[in-house]
Each structure stands twice: as C-alpha cells, then as structure tokens.
Amino acid sequence: MTPDLGGILEAHAGRLLGSLPTGWADRIAAYLDLLHVWNQRFRLTGDRDERRLALHHVADCVAVAPQIPAGGTFVDIGSGAGLPGIVLAISRPDVGGTLIESRRRPVAFLREACRVLAVDRIRVVEARAEGFAVEPPPWWVPADLAVSRALKADAFLELARPLVHDGGAAVLMRTPAAPAVAIPVGWQADRIVDYDLPDGTPRRLQLLRRVC
Numbered sequence: 001m002t003p004d005l006g007g008i009l010e011a012h013a014g015r016l017l018g019s020l021p022t023g024w025a026d027r028i029a030a031y032l033d034l035l036h037v038w039n040q041r042f043r044l045t046g047d048r049d050e051r052r053l054a055l056h057h058v059a060d061c062v063a064v065a066p067q068i069p070a071g072g073t074f075v076d077i078g079s080g081a082g083l084p085g086i087v088l089a090i091s092r093p094d095v096g097g098t099l100i101e102s103r104r105r106p107v108a109f110l111r112e113a114c115r116v117l118a119v120d121r122i123r124v125v126e127a128r129a130e131g132f133a134v135e136p137p138p139w140w141v142p143a144d145l146a147v148s149r150a151l152k153a154d155a156f157l158e159l160a161r162p163l164v165h166d167g168g169a170a171v172l173m174r175t176p177a178a179p180a181v182a183i184p185v186g187w188q189a190d191r192i193v194d195y196d197l198p199d200g201t202p203r204r205l206q207l208l209r210r211v212c
Contacts, residue, residue: 001029001054009054012198013062017091027090027117028058034113035081042105044081055198061087061149063195063205064171068095068145075099075143075163077129078150080106082113084173088147089119096121098143102128133159147171153181157208161186164210172206186212 001009010025032053039048047053061084068074068088072095076085079099089097099122101107107126114122125132129151145168146160153172160170169190172181176194183189193205 001025001032001050005051005054008198009059012055012059013091016062016195017066021091021093024090028054028087030117031082031086031090031113032058034116035109038081038109038112042109044106044109045083056201057083058087059197060084060173060203062091063193063203064088064145064147064173065091067169067171067193067205067207068092070094072144073097073141074145074147075160077146077148077156077159077163078102079110079124080150082110083149084147085122086110086113086117086119089114089122090117093121096123098123098125098140100125100127100129100132102126129159133162136163143168145169145171147173149173154184157184157187161210166210166212168210170208170210172208174204174206176202176204178204181206183208186210 006025006029014020038044064084065088075098077100079085079101085097085099099110107124110124142165143163146164148156157170187208188211190207190209195203197203
C-alpha cells in the first residue's frame with residue numbers, strides 16, 4: 001500500500017475509531033498485500049484494484065469496528081476474503097471473532113491471513129452458515145454482534161438470530177438510499193450510523209437488537 005493511500009485510509013479509520021491500535025496501518029497494508037497475492041490465483045474478491053480495496057472495501061468495514069462492545073465478540077457470516085472479519089480483528093484487537101465461510105479457498109486464505117497477521121483471537125470455521133446456525137458446535141458461545149457483507153438482509157438476519165445472545169446486535173451494511181428493511185420477528189430497530197467513505201460516498205449502518 002502506497003504511503004499516500006495508507007495516509008488517507010488511516011485518517012478515515014482514525015475518525016471512525018477515535019484512536020487506532022499500534023501498527024494498524026502496517027497490518028492493513030500486510031493484509032492487502034497478502035490478498036493481492038492470493039487474488040492473482042484465486043480471485044477472492046470482485047475488485048482487485050488496491051486503491052478501491054483500501055478506500056472502498058476496507059474503509060467501509062472499519063465503520064463496524066466501533067459497534068463491537070469492549071472485550072466482546074463478533075461473528076462474520078460468509079466471511080469470504082475477510083471483509084469485514086479480518087479488518088475488524090486488526091482494528092479491534094481487544095475483541096474475539098468467528099469467521100464462518102463454506103468455500104475451501106477463502107477458508108485457506110483466512111487461516112493464512114490470521115497466521116501472517118498474528119491474529120490470535122479469531123477462529124475460522126469451514127461450514128455452511130445455514131448448518132452452523134441450526135446446530136452450532138458445543139464450543140459456541142453466542143456473540144455480541146453479527147455482520148455480513150455477503151448475504152442479503154433477510155437471509156442474514158435469519159442466520160444471525162441464533163448466533164447472537166439476547167440483546168446482541170446485527171449490523172446491516174447499506175447505503176442511505178437503499179430501500180427500508182422489513183424487521184423480522186425476534187429483532188427490533190436500534191440505531192442508524194451514517195458515515196462517508198474517503199471519496200465522499202455516503203454509507204449507513206443499520207443496527208438491530210435481538211429481543212427474544
């Protein structure tokens with residue numbers, strides 16, 4: 001990641017988080033470098049341009065980080081190349097996370113990213129989210145927050161409900177112009193967080209709370 005690109009992204013993340021963990025920019029750069037290498041062979045992401053990956057995708061994912069309670073846990077359903085899961089792990093080293101992904105190559109990438117970046121509070125699970133949600137493994141403890149960039153809102157909320165505790169949150173990553181989401185039984189509206197990406201693109205987080 002070039003210094004100017006890193007500076008823009010670091011300033012954006014600082015505005016969202018208030019303060020950044022030591023070495024945040026270097027670890028994000030290492031993540032993007034690793035993703036670039038893997039993308040040459042396996043095309044893990046639709047966008048492969050470094051600038052767009054940094055200033056659109058990573059910048060978008062950082063906005064979720066402040067929503068995780070201090071010392072809490074999150075689950076990324078359909079983590080793919082680790083957007084947002086790996087970005088959250090780098091941005092919030094105080095929290096734990098579970099990255100659920102069913103495809104073999106993304107799973108291999110996620111495990112390699114955790115190793116290279118020394119992300120030691122993240123568990124990568126190779127599983128279909130539908131099966132994991134219906135019958136979580138014995139070690140599973142419901143998370144504080146669920147997020148997904150891979151799924152449509154209705155499917156995501158159905159899968160997220162059994163994976164977060166009562167009072168836990170689900171985060172919908174959207175645009176302000178997106179149609180309203182019908183809130184299903186078991187969830188209630190919590191709050192809206194609006195923000196801009198570094199290029200001025202407006203974005204929105206819609207947070208829902210599990211109520212039963």
